Amino acid sequence: MIELINSDARWVRWLTFAASILLGVAIWEMAGRNANPLFMAPLIGDAQTPGAAVRLIDFFGESQFRDAILSSLLLFSTGFVLALVVAVPLGIVLARLVLLRVALESYILVLYVTPMVALIPFVLSILGFGFWPKVLVVFLFAFFPMMYNTLEGARSVKPELLEVAGSFRSPEWPIWRDILIPYTLPFVLTGIRQATGRALVGMIAAEFFLSTSGLGEIIMVAARTPDMANMLAAIVFITILGVTLMRLAQACERKFSAWRGIDE
Amino acid sequence: MNTPATHAVSGIPLAHRLPRVLQSADLWVKVAAGAIILLVWQVGVGAFAPRFVAKPIQIAQAFPKVITDPAFRAAVGSTLGAVLQGLAIAMVAGVIIGVAMGRVKVFDRLLNLYVNGLYALPMVAVLPLLATWFGYESNARLATIVFAAIFSVAINARDGARSVPMEYLEVCKAYRAKRRHVWFDVTLHSSLPYLVAGFRLAAGRALVGAVIAEFFVSLEGVGMYILAHARAFQHNEAVVGVLALAAFGLFFEAGMNWVMRRFLPWARRG
Numbered sequence: 001m002i003e004l005i006n007s008d009a010r011w012v013r014w015l016t017f018a019a020s021i022l023l024g025v026a027i028w029e030m031a032g033r034n035a036n037p038l039f040m041a042p043l044i045g046d047a048q049t050p051g052a053a054v055r056l057i058d059f060f061g062e063s064q065f066r067d068a069i070l071s072s073l074l075l076f077s078t079g080f081v082l083a084l085v086v087a088v089p090l091g092i093v094l095a096r097l098v099l100l101r102v103a104l105e106s107y108i109l110v111l112y113v114t115p116m117v118a119l120i121p122f123v124l125s126i127l128g129f130g131f132w133p134k135v136l137v138v139f140l141f142a143f144f145p146m147m148y149n150t151l152e153g154a155r156s157v158k159p160e161l162l163e164v165a166g167s168f169r170s171p172e173w174p175i176w177r178d179i180l181i182p183y184t185l186p187f188v189l190t191g192i193r194q195a196t197g198r199a200l201v202g203m204i205a206a207e208f209f210l211s212t213s214g215l216g217e218i219i220m221v222a223a224r225t226p227d228m229a230n231m232l233a234a235i236v237f238i239t240i241l242g243v244t245l246m247r248l249a250q251a252c253e254r255k256f257s258a259w260r261g262i263d264e
Numbered sequence: 265m266n267t268p269a270t271h272a273v274s275g276i277p278l279a280h281r282l283p284r285v286l287q288s289a290d291l292w293v294k295v296a297a298g299a300i301i302l303l304v305w306q307v308g309v310g311a312f313a314p315r316f317v318a319k320p321i322q323i324a325q326a327f328p329k330v331i332t333d334p335a336f337r338a339a340v341g342s343t344l345g346a347v348l349q350g351l352a353i354a355m356v357a358g359v360i361i362g363v364a365m366g367r368v369k370v371f372d373r374l375l376n377l378y379v380n381g382l383y384a385l386p387m388v389a390v391l392p393l394l395a396t397w398f399g400y401e402s403n404a405r406l407a408t409i410v411f412a413a414i415f416s417v418a419i420n421a422r423d424g425a426r427s428v429p430m431e432y433l434e435v436c437k438a439y440r441a442k443r444r445h446v447w448f449d450v451t452l453h454s455s456l457p458y459l460v461a462g463f464r465l466a467a468g469r470a471l472v473g474a475v476i477a478e479f480f481v482s483l484e485g486v487g488m489y490i491l492a493h494a495r496a497f498q499h500n501e502a503v504v505g506v507l508a509l510a511a512f513g514l515f516f517e518a519g520m521n522w523v524m525r526r527f528l529p530w531a532r533r534g
């Protein structure tokens with residue numbers, strides 16, 4: 001029996017996976033039906049009290065929720081892309097200018113370990129409400145993981161290669177194309193993966209603590225109402241969003257990870 | 265003294281000794297860069313930003329006042345206490361879950377979906393849920409910290425337990441080692457580097473969780489200290505709170521590096 005459960009046969013794996021989902025659904029459903037509706041909603045529910053999964057499907061039909069999801073995604077991608085556009089070229093410049101790298105790396109490390117949430121109150125009281133302060137929050141969350149990892153990449157560039165390129169009087173662009181970018185790219189992608197998770201936290205935090213909007217607003221309104229089915233539906237949606245983005249970033253990272261330490 | 269060793273040192277070409285020479289120069293470069301950053305901050309904020317925005321000199325002036333303020337100390341104590349308590353819970357529970365997942369396939373297949381999903385879920389999103397469940401009090405903060413930390417511990421413990429070389433387990437089997445020896449002396453031991461990596465990740469997330477929970481639930485703590493002072497336009501005092509958080513992050517990072525070097529030198533760096 002134990003042999004069978006632990007076997008690697010495909011059907012056993014799929015069966016356990018299905019059992020895992022069913023078990024989770026069953027536990028949620030039981031908890032939701034028996035608990036106080038102020039604290040917990042079922043996943044499926046019944047006609048009078050639709051559960052979280054039902055609400056989640058309804059989301060896509062209601063323009064209010066579609067707009068919320070779109071506004072969250074817009075916030076996320078604006079902040080994320082801005083961070084990427086600033087962090088990566090800056091990181092590669094640091095690979096090229098060793099003096100600048102030495103000068104700045106300690107400070108970047110300090111900012112990398114500082115919890116960026118702590119800066120939200122400052123953003124709020126200096127810049128106030130609106131779209132761009134929230135973008136700044138997402139930017140801050142995403143920027144330092146990218147910067148820190150690009151910096152690690154910059155450190156991994158072999159000085160010998162730059163010296164050889166220099167002694168053959170290579171123009172600047174081929175140095176970037178053939179040495180700097182290939183060496184730093186795998187690290188940049190690690191940074192992007194880390195930044196994805198953090199930027200999602202930044203997105204929700206900005207939507208909670210600055211002017212409420214998007215998915216954060218759905219959760220906040222649901223918490224005040226209280227409408228647990230809506231709240232759980234939004235949380236499930238964010239989880240799916242998070243897993244999808246993480247998987248995407250991981251796939252990119254893995255694709256290029258073979259480049260790391262080419263000649264070690 | 266003319267030992268071979270000293271000959272060897274003087275025989276090293278300059279190019280190879282250069283890094284050591286550079287290291288002392290590095291420090292000056294860093295200090296100079298720091299000074300330039302502070303100067304730009306001071307002048308730039310003074311010229312373009314409203315008066316309440318924090319400036320380095322004013323922060324330095326506020327620093328001793330804040331550090332000796334009993335309210336600030338209580339806030340730091342409250343936050344750190346909660347973070348350490350939450351980390352301890354997350355560490356124990358996360359290791360148990362992770363090792364079980366790493367060594368028993370059924371657990372892995374049953375739990376993997378949930379552990380990975382909850383790990384990818386931004387913890388801020390569950391804050392209102394945890395606040396509803398645990399009340400608007402310090403339990404909600406503890407729950408947030410545990411939630412923030414436990415999944416990174418579990419995922420790393422799982423990878424660690426999977427990385428135990430088969431040979432070790434075969435030797436255990438061949439010598440009919442007791443079950444607790446297999447678990448504690450072999451499995452746990454050989455996954456230690458992974459546990460340290462997971463713990464490091466967890467600590468950062470726990471700190472973020474604590475601060476966010478304090479914002480949301482309005483609990484006494486460093487997060488609330490920062491929020492209250494930023495709202496009252498006392499940014500210089502609030503920045504000291506941020507510095508305390510950064511110091512805790514750095515202290516933990518340095519501590520973990522030290523543990524790795526001192527006790528687990530065979531493990532890869534980082």
